[in-house]
Amino acid sequence: MKKIILTLFLTSFYSYVYCWGFFGHRMINEYAVFLLPPEMLVLYKPNIEFIREHAVDPDKRRYAVAAEGPRHFIDIDVYGKYPFDSLPRKYNDAIEKYGSDFVIENGIVPWYVQTMYYRLVDAFKKKEFSKIMKYSADLGHYVSDAHVPLHASSNHNGQKTNQKGIHAFWESRVPELLANKQFDFFIGKADYIRNPGNYIWDRVLESALAADSVLKVEAGMNRKFSNTSKYSFEERNGVFIRQYSSAYTTEYHERLNNMVERRMRMAIFSVASFWYSAWIDAGQPDLHEFANKKFSDDDLKDFESLNQAWIKGKELGREHED
Numbered sequence: 430m431k432k433i434i435l436t437l438f439l440t441s442f443y444s445y446v447y448c449w450g451f452f453g454h455r456m457i458n459e460y461a462v463f464l465l466p467p468e469m470l471v472l473y474k475p476n477i478e479f480i481r482e483h484a485v486d487p488d489k490r491r492y493a494v495a496a497e498g499p500r501h502f503i504d505i506d507v508y509g510k511y512p513f514d515s516l517p518r519k520y521n522d523a524i525e526k527y528g529s530d531f532v533i534e535n536g537i538v539p540w541y542v543q544t545m546y547y548r549l550v551d552a553f554k555k556k557e558f559s560k561i562m563k564y565s566a567d568l569g570h571y572v573s574d575a576h577v578p579l580h581a582s583s584n585h586n587g588q589k590t591n592q593k594g595i596h597a598f599w600e601s602r603v604p605e606l607l608a609n610k611q612f613d614f615f616i617g618k619a620d621y622i623r624n625p626g627n628y629i630w631d632r633v634l635e636s637a638l639a640a641d642s643v644l645k646v647e648a649g650m651n652r653k654f655s656n657t658s659k660y661s662f663e664e665r666n667g668v669f670i671r672q673y674s675s676a677y678t679t680e681y682h683e684r685l686n687n688m689v690e691r692r693m694r695m696a697i698f699s700v701a702s703f704w705y706s707a708w709i710d711a712g713q714p715d716l717h718e719f720a721n722k723k724f725s726d727d728d729l730k731d732f733e734s735l736n737q738a739w740i741k742g743k744e745l746g747r748e749h750e751d
């Protein structure tokens with residue numbers, strides 16, 4: 430029993446959990462659906478379960494595809510200081526200046542969001558049901574990642590400042606404890622994004638600017654709390670695991686002036702707005718005609734093999750880092 434607890438503790442606490450965590454990603458994609466206009470709801474509403482569940486496919490893909498990792502972040506501070514003017518916002522210009530190895534190694538999320546966006550526009554134009562669904566779920570994931578401050582920092586898990594675990598603390602522990610209880614998700618309607626490139630860069634720069642507070646505020650609290658009040662054992666699926674205590678988590682959220690909630694709300698708005706804009710840019714195709722279409726057997730096989738690769742990769746503790 431002790432061994433099981435220790436294993437769980439190590440995997441749940443120290444593993445580098447990417448992105449909003451499965452909980453947050455699913456929630457963001459699901460809530461974004463409700464910001465869409467009626468012409469889009471006819472398709473997204475009957476498929477909301479898909480949009481929600483497949484919000485985490487890009488994270489699962491990290492176990493199967495070597496090129497997946499850099500699509501989720503950008504260590505933007507390697508390019509100098511805010512607002513990082515020396516870094517060209519266009520991918521080809523950045524590659525020309527810094528070389529593709531360097532650019533890819535340090536993360537490509539703002540560019541990959543745009544790649545996915547144009548794929549979605551194309552899928553809408555061709556009225557390809559399964560691609561619209563898959564690209565919407567994927568795009569929702571990458572757009573959400575761009576809203577996480579530590580996805581825009583080379584100190585992504587506090588490894589440089591002795592704060593290991595802060596990544597999952599901010600993006601998983603805080604929303605899992607507080608989102609359902611107290612976050613306000615009344616957000617309004619999706620908006621048309623005139624320039625997807627400028628839009629996502631603005632969000633990335635906000636994230637980069639906030640990364641400093643994410644780290645500093647926790648460091649300040651860490652000095653005040655003893656280890657016994659910072660961590661607690663809480664039951665999860667019948668097993669007690671050690672994690673940041675509820676009191677520590679709540680105080681962190683308050684000291685950050687509800688930053689996790691603000692970024693989550695912004696992510697929901699952005700995801701819906703990207704979907705909406707892709708539909709507009711595709712000429713507002715009528716979605717009624719294939720709203721209740723089913724995925725093909727090949728699609729279902731692909732989903733299953735991704736799942737298997739993820740489960741196997743997790744068991745082996747292996748994940749592509751490049």
Ligand SMILES: [Zn+2]
Pocket residue numbers: 447448449487488501570574
């Ligand atoms: Zn991710």
